[in-house]
Amino acid sequence: MAKSRRPMMICCVATAVILIIIIVTAITLYFTIFKPKQPEITTQSVTLESFSTNVFDVEDTNVTLGITITIKNPNYGGFKYENSTSYVTYHGDVVAMAPVTADTIPSRGQHNVGATVLVIGKSLISNPNFLKDLATNTLNFTSTTTLKGKAIVLKLFKKKATTYSSCDVSLYILEKNATSYCKSKVKF
Structure with a gap:
């Protein structure tokens, strides 16, 4: 035995x-290798597409910003995100919104997200900081975007993930251009 x-x-x-x-x-x-990493969110360009103002009616001021953001996915799995909205604030007040359509960023790939944002003058002028910023030739905005989705590894494992992005945008009125600084984080 x-x-x-x-x-x-x-x-x-x-x-x-x-x-x-x-x-x-x-x-x-x-x-x-498969440990989820933060995506790199970079603002490729913030362009001032139009800036119009009426000298006789300051409330008739409109600013159109063209924003292109590149999201690089350093992970070995794709990131599929849902429809979302990007918000533009001016000293804490929401002055514009732009839709972000659902999409997938492939593993170790990148994706450009572009949006055109129209900021209505009435929302700027009601802010007490507007005249002071106008005198310094700089309007400072903050753009925030939250992308909720799933990180997909090897088409087998799916993990919920949320990406938070915040960009500080400085608009130089006389030069008619803008600069930005972005930071992001991911919560799994």
């Missing part, structure tokens, strides 16, 4: 060793 158990013991030990190797390999891969 001892001889009949020996092949069974060898089989069990070999199976246990193989399972341990697979588990250790999977954990190592998760913490090195």
Whole structure:
């Protein structure tokens, strides 16, 4: 009877060793290669598409900004996000909104998101900081976007993820151009 158990013991030990190797390999891969990383969000350009004002009626001021943001996905899995809205604020007041349509960023790929934002003058002028900023030739805006979606690894594993992006945009009125600084984070 001892001889009949020996092949069974060898089989069990070999199976246990193989399972341990697979588990250790999977954990190592998760913490090195497949560990979710923050996407890199870069503002490629913020252009002043139009700036119009009426000297006799300051409330008739309109600003149109063209914003192109590149989202780089450094992960080995794609990121599929839902429809969202990008908000533009001026000293805490929402002055414009732009829709962001749902899409997928492929693994280790990048995607350009473009939007045109119309800022209505009435929303700017009602802010007490407007005249002071107008005198310094600079209007400072903040653009925020939240993208909710799923990170997909190897088409098998799906993990909910939310990307938060915030861009500080400075609009130089006389030069008719703009600069921006963006930061982002991901919550899994």
